[in-house]
Amino acid sequence: MSLERKERFTANTAFPADRQQLIRERLVRDGRVLAAELAAEFGISEDSIRRDLRELAAAGVCQRVYGGAIAQAAANRPILERSRENIGRKQKLALAAVRLVQGGQLVFLDAGTTNVEIAKALPEDIGLTVATNSPAVAVALMDRDDIEVVLIGGRLDHQVGGILGGQALVDVQRMRPDLCFLGVCAIDIEAGLGAGTAEDAAFKRQLVASCGAIVAVATNEKLGTGAPFAIADIQDVGHLVVEADADANQLAHLARSGVEIVRAS
């Protein structure tokens, strides 16, 4: 008896910690595990497996069920949902927008929810540098080893969700991004691009001045509307990314200003 146990124990190269790690991996892969199955695989009794599962459940990794355990859906679900259907309008816009980006470039992502989606939509291993004044963009790119992130410093504007102010202006002045995704609040053929606050508009004006190419990404409700503070003329915009069902009439007017229209699918 004791011999059997000793034999198993020493022959088995797996520490409890390793074993639990393997169970974790299996949980994310399959979503569920069976106690009996694991016991057979590791060559130990189901009791020990149950102990492991109990600990993992206590750590919040999985949830115990009769016969085994299922993965705690919280961390997994969003990734799956994201890759599958349910792609929002802004995500479709983002997918169209990122096609304008090339590896090796210095790209500026302005503050805004759309630009956060663009950050998330950047292709794997594209290898570029992203400058931004948006903490949310930085967080979205935190786990991307192929993307160097440079954050503009300064006072955070809660309304805009980005860094604004004098120091930010100076910092942007010192860099020459190849491409800039401008977070516009309004875009109109006559009024041009507009923002909701004076400080935001001032920052975006500096962006337009500093960046080699400007891309505006606009959902339908932003087309043909004005905003209190002007940023730039339509002529300053290189590309305008719009939704698939954007108003054709508006687009025709805009295209006449020389801006290249990109339609999302």
Added chain:
Amino acid sequence: MSLERKERFTANTAFPADRQQLIRERLVRDGRVLAAELAAEFGISEDSIRRDLRELAAAGVCQRVYGGAIAQAAANRPILERSRENIGRKQKLALAAVRLVQGGQLVFLDAGTTNVEIAKALPEDIGLTVATNSPAVAVALMDRDDIEVVLIGGRLDHQVGGILGGQALVDVQRMRPDLCFLGVCAIDIEAGLGAGTAEDAAFKRQLVASCGAIVAVATNEKLGTGAPFAIADIQDVGHLVVEADADANQLAHLARSGVEIVRAS
């Protein structure tokens, strides 16, 4: 006996330092080591191997497990993987930590998952300014109208999850926060505070120099362990926030250095 031992000792090229280096390489290669296996290989007793492993664990190289040790990936793992672990414990720590904050202060929140929890735990309408090099902290405070947020600019370190580098150092130099919550990777009575990378340590050193009062918040696994790069001595820390079940012996040693211990509930 003595002859045997001497023979072994000289025959094996293993001074403790050499031996530990070999164990390090083994850890990198295999990710784990078995105490009995190493003892057989080096021709010494398991006791000495265990001593080595204990030292390596204290240095943060590996994590001791029953039967041997596994490579310590935790400190070097990207921050997003760490973020969901131990949330409950860190929230309790955060609740204790925010009691050190007073309205109207300029508080610096260093990068780290614990400090994100501290940001979330700041009382409603406390009314203060938070400076940070962590985009995640900034995002957590985005909807807090009573808190002014100042973000340090510069290159984002994906491992640390915060802005590091020369410009960040200069920016911190220019401000005088009343209070700083330092994201320490390791804290030990002799080695002091430690970080996992040189750049991170340099930034934290500047924080210690610039800030009026330093608060270190440490989960249990960080107590009594060392890290490759030193930040500061224990004496530089004003308050140390620890978990309710932190090792009393360690705390007694730490308290003797003059640091004020705050226990979470």
Added chain:
DNA sequence: CATTCGTCTGCATGTTTGTGCATGATTTGT
């Protein structure tokens, strides 16, 4: 050369941890 000190080692001691098994309690499927 003798001695003193610090380090490293192995051993003895008692403690902790991981494991399997027995025993009821609980849950599931039919």
Added chain:
DNA sequence: ACAAATCATGCACAAACATGCAGACGAATG
């Protein structure tokens, strides 16, 4: 509702553990 499967709990045991101790050795000191 009943049998089978699964589970939680307590127990026993061996492996692995921390700790204190003493001997051996090298280096520094007189």
